[in-house]
Amino acid sequence: NAGVTQTPKFRVLKTGQSMTLLCAQDMNHEYMYWYRQDPGMGLRLIHYSVGEGTTAKGEVPDGYNVSRLKKQNFLLGLESAAPSQTSVYFCASSYSIKTTEETQYFGPGTRLLVL
Amino acid sequence: AQTVTQSQPEMSVQEAETVTLSCTYDTSESDYYLFWYKQPPSRQMILVIRQEAYKQQNATENRFSVNFQKAAKSFSLKISDSQLGDAAMYFCAYRSALYSGGGADGLTFGKGTHLIIQP
Numbered sequence: 001n002a003g004v005t006q007t008p009k010f011r012v013l014k015t016g017q018s019m020t021l022l023c024a025q026d027m028n029h030e031y032m033y034w035y036r037q038d039p040g041m042g043l044r045l046i047h048y049s050v051g052e053g054t055t056a057k058g059e060v061p062d063g064y065n066v067s068r069l070k071k072q073n074f075l076l077g078l079e080s081a082a083p084s085q086t087s088v089y090f091c092a093s094s095y096s097i098k099t100t101e102e103t104q105y106f107g108p109g110t111r112l113l114v115l
Numbered sequence: 116a117q118t119v120t121q122s123q124p125e126m127s128v129q130e131a132e133t134v135t136l137s138c139t140y141d142t143s144e145s146d147y148y149l150f151w152y153k154q155p156p157s158r159q160m161i162l163v164i165r166q167e168a169y170k171q172q173n174a175t176e177n178r179f180s181v182n183f184q185k186a187a188k189s190f191s192l193k194i195s196d197s198q199l200g201d202a203a204m205y206f207c208a209y210r211s212a213l214y215s216g217g218g219a220d221g222l223t224f225g226k227g228t229h230l231i232i233q234p
Contacts, residue, residue: 042224
């Protein structure tokens with residue numbers, strides 16, 4: 001049982017390049033989330049999904065797109081990276097219908113540097 | 116929208132002593148959850164403790180306990196017998212309750228408190 005995993009762990013991009021961050025969970029959770037963490041800040045919600053095939057915007061969605069084609073995976077895409085997107089990105093999942101568990105479980109984070 | 120405020124950017128405590136981290140929040144909802152997460156230098160977000168707003172009893176997890184004051188919208192974390200491994204950033208977080216129609220969106224975090232343990 002790996003919990004929540006994220007790929008890659010670290011990436012350097014040039015301005016204008018694109019990339020996709022992958023999040024996978026093996027807890028059969030319904031809800032999945034992408035957050036970003038900047039220095040001196042708590043985590044802020046980018047996008048989230050309440051089930052396979054659904055996505056919704058969070059607090060800071062601009063410049064990002066997401067997809068949830070499979071229940072266990074949640075992808076975060078940057079179409080044209082900007083230096084302002086330099087951050088640490090966290091994926092989280094929660095809510096098992098069987099247990100109505102409210103707690104969010106986090107992945108280890110992806111550090112992204114945009115030059 | 117809900118807001119979470121942690122007024123202590125940094126706290127320092129002697130090993131084996133007790134320390135309390137403060138958190139206040141603003142909400143118009145009556146049903147919600149509150150969390151404390153720990154983030155060590157590894158950056159992994161680790162759940163420390165959670166509190167359901169409908170429960171009057173304060174949550175405890177071994178050396179960690181909370182003082183939940185719903186009317187005052189206060190949710191402080193007490194760490195007893197502090198250990199070197201407790202050194203980390205601590206984040207307070209809020210989430211609406213699923214069963215009251217909210218909760219599908221994510222956690223709202225405070226800016227964190229950096230806890231230093233003096234040996």
